[in-house]
Amino acid sequence: MKIVARVRDEALRRVIDGVAAALGAEVTDEPIDGDSGEAYNTPVDAMIVELDSTTDVKSLRGQARRRDAALVVACHANRQCADVTTADADDWFVLPVTEEELKLRLRVAMSRASGKNAARRKQDAAELVRYEELLFDKLTGFPTLPVMIERARDLLERRGELTVLYIQFVWYEKIEEIYGWQKLDDVLETTAGALRSFYAEEHQPDENIMMVSHIADDDFILLTHVPSAPAAAERRLREVTQRLEAHLRQQVEIEHGEDIAALCGIYVGASTVFRNPKIRTERLIYRGIREAAQAARGAEQWERTRKVSGLKSTIRDGAVFIEYHPIIVTETEEVYGFEALARGMRRELRSPEILFEVAEEANLVWELSRLLRRRAVEGILDELKEGQYLFLNIDPHDFDDPAFRNLDPADLGIDDPSRVVLEITERTAIKDYPRFQEYLKSFRDRGFRFAVDDAGSGYAGLGSIANLAPDYIKLDISLISNIDTNFLKQNLVETLVQFANTHGAKVVAEGVERREEFETVKQLGVHLTQGFLFHKPRYSGHPDRGGARFQHAGVRND
């Protein structure tokens, strides 16, 4: 135990020595007015301070807190004690004092101080956390713009030049609708991690100082110094940009799969700024950020143009293939039918969401839909066994296409339309309900059946489900994942099953991946099940499978 004594009174000094000997403590003398400076900041257990006319108890107290010490004040008169108490010393006594009393005072003060100090430490920690939250992005741990600007200024002033890389993160709206916003957060985290690893692999930290910030909600800025001869600078920058872009995309694809990667665009733009004593450094940095952001947008624009021309040739060449996802009778685990899902052969146009997004931009939605419907039907119709159904995805907008509205099933090679189920995805609100229902009726009259997709996702409420009078209600994937442990989901599915039973419809659970999920939906009376637990999809015309027209994949029940 360490005690600091700041006393003049000889008698008191002797009492302190006596107490210290009894407690096995070590006593250090400090000047009575030594209340500031490095020398007096060493941590101790207690400070015993004799009050004199110049003593500022509050500042003493501050010092004691910094040293994690209990503060005990020796007063010469009773009237001094009030000041000492209001200044919040841990304890005090009036001289003369006995060893017994001092020992007691010390013990009380130390226990009070340890409580107060602990509380203060906790408060400090909380404040520090709040402060760090302001300075560092919660999701990625990257410093935010104010922190970065500070460092950037320093860097620019030291090196004379600074390169800003702007990483623009673009996703297609549907990624949130299909996978939920958590997925987007995950992808952003992956991107941040990939940025970090790029930084670690590609650059020696001491050679190229680099800082990253997460700005807006989805873009990143990276400041670096790319040392090179002026002539080669541009080429080097382009090279870094391309390598970074490739690295980020690759990491997203590895961690989240091709589908997700296709839905996220990552574009990098670069700009270099040079120190100019006439221009404020901050302004220079902001200018660099703006220019780099523009370059990133340019890259995105270019990519979009490329995708549109890719889509045109996709439609011209029919460069699509179809994945058929089996649908199982829950009770018997027999194949009930297949859902046809479109895929583009071009890598950048693989996912149906992207295909349609680009088609919309290029005003080619109808053409694309026609191609996909034709392919979906011709790819499997001959293979459908007796009593099996083909589920085809239809967008409400498809009904605007006269070629679809007036569709003659025979033109598609469909002999028996009652084996074709049109899945309506109600992601785009149907504006003209009466007319829409007229369309549905005319298709029904031709023999087609209908399914409502994504029920329970919030897009299709019970009311709109009732309005469409579907033959099938497909449950949104979010209702199925972990349904075995979520009572709310179980309740919602139960409601939908009851609803379906009273309306003569069947419920389909999509996205069943685990045995427990399957057992739960079975228990809830869900009629049909779809998901990777049962089957991997079958393919038609898949480029990597030698263009085989149809691939048989046995039913797996594992």
Next chain:
Amino acid sequence: MSERILIVDDDPNSREIVQTFLESRGYHVETAEDGQAALARLEELKPSLVLLDVMMPGMDGWEVARVIKNHPDFGSTRVVMLTARSDFTDKTEGLRAGADDYIVKPIRLEELAERVEKNLAVRERTA
């Protein structure tokens, strides 16, 4: 150690009834009168289950549920909503907030006991 339950409800009567009842069942119960207070004490209380009123001034129950379920340390905390409405839309809202279960108000105490027990059992099983 008995399981810790946090009740978040702006109505003091409702808080007290639920607290007294659950304490009589041997649970360790803490209360908070609104969402902010609940979130501020989450780290300290580390509840196994949160009973969350939907209609509260300030942050509503859905928002609170969303924060709890997305917190890296509290994803496995069971969140049970207390709601006066129980229509389909209301439940899909709860689903999107990540809630695990719901109880319709006014609360029947036997039902409350059953829901709490079931949810804690799931937590036990999946932890």
